[in-house]
Amino acid sequence: MDTLNGIACFVRSAEAGSFAAAARVLGLTPAAVGKNVARLEVELGVRLFQRTTRRLSLTEAGEAFRQDVQGSLDQLNHAMANASARTTGPAGELRAALPNAFGREYIVPMLDTFLTSFPSIRADWRFDNRPVDLIADGFDVAIGGGFDLRPGVVARALAPAHRILIASHRFLDDGPAIATPADLAGRSGILIRSPQTGRVRDWVLSNRYGAEAAIELDRRVLFDDPDAACHAAALGMGIALVAVQSALPWIERGRVKRVLPDWWVEGGNLSLYYPAQALLPQKTRVFIDHIVESFRVQDLAGRFNALHPAVL
Structure with a gap:
């Protein structure tokens, strides 16, 4: 069992990149994970990790061992859990x-x-x-x-994951009518930054007939949270581009309405x-x-x- 514990600590450390991160997954202390890996290295007679104060990286032998055991370890853990589940749920x-x-x-x-x-x-x-x-x-x-x-x-x-345009009734009533995508040009926009890149993607609208059109809103407000964008739209700050699932509760409560209902973004x-x-x-x-x-x-x-x- 000690060997199995060492292998589990090794695999999770290799996946997570540190003993501390592996410890959180395994429910152990970082010191216990490190000791289990060290015992495994002694048992195998090879160094599995190169250790520095800032970084944990696999040696060539460690990478080869990881590839050999990772799938088997996962299958064993799941087999044990599923065997128990047959009697306990x-x-x-x-x-x-x-x-x-x-x-x-x-x-x-x-x-x-x-x-x-x-x-x-x-x-x-x-x-x-x-x-x-x-x-x-x-x-x-x-x-x-x-x-x-x-x-x-x-x-x-x-x-x-369709995205749609929404705005408050007041915002739409206070400005020129928006009947086509071209009417969006220069209107205040509430847009979402990509959580991966931090940038605003240039989305393209499409309709059921296959036509496409650029979204030319003025980037007045940028958020990283779609619910905040819906809230800002409900307060009349501009036109928000958000996923349908984010907009739906606000539409159902009457706080915002759909802009250009024949157009959406494929997401x-x-x-x-x-x-x-x-x-x-x-x-x-x-x-x-x-x-x-x-x-x-x-x-x-x-x-x-x-x-x-x-x-x-």
């Missing part, structure tokens, strides 16, 4: 990464029935608009859009992300199934479509 800590407002508005309400169905699962959720590194950060699952699909990660589409998909493993932990599998079924029952894929009546 899915159990353990479920670490999920969710966008701020979207997670609160749509996913948190799904949590109560999930925990009631699986009382041995504990939810540990992080709310952040920035995409996470699913493997290195030790998450079981993430929900969002715009993730880089790295090796070892699977994306399961839940709904379209890929809102997806579930999880490790690509043949033997997925039961806690992760039942959570994925619960989210997919909740989206179906609530018709969220339809409601998040830019052509749904609720947002036209």
Whole structure:
């Protein structure tokens, strides 16, 4: 068992890049992780890491050993967890990464029935608009859009990630009518910075007939949070470009209305992300199934479509 613990500490340290980060994933202290790796190195007779005060990097032997054992370790851990789940039910800590407002508005309400169905699962959720590194950060699952699909990660589409233009009734009443995309030129815009690059992407509008048009709003306000953009739009600060799922609660409460309802931005998909493993932990599998079924029952894929009546 000591050898298995050492291998687990080694693999998680290699993934996370430090003993401290691996310790957070494993529920140990950094000192314990370091000692377990050191014992493993003595047992193998090779140095697995080059250590400095600032950096932890794999040696050539360490990289070869990591490739040999990582998949087997994951399969063994999941086999043990799934064997236990057959008698006790899915159990353990479920670490999920969710966008701020979207997670609160749509996913948190799904949590109560999930925990009631699986009382041995504990939810540990992080709310952040920035995409996470699913493997290195030790998450079981993430929900969002715009993730880089790295090796070892699977994306399961839940709904379209259409973006639409919204503004307050007062803002629209106080200015010239906006009937075509060309009418956006020079109007105050509330735009979202990319969480990955910090820049504002030049999105292109499209319609059901395949026509395209540039968005030429004045970049008056820049945010990194879509809910803040919706709030600013509701206060009459300008026209916001946000995902349908962000705009929908504000539209339903009558705080904003759709601008150019025949036009939207194609933004890929809102997806579930999880490790690509043949033997997925039961806690992760039942959570994925619960989210997919909740989206179906609530018709969220339809409601998040830019052509749904609720947002036209």
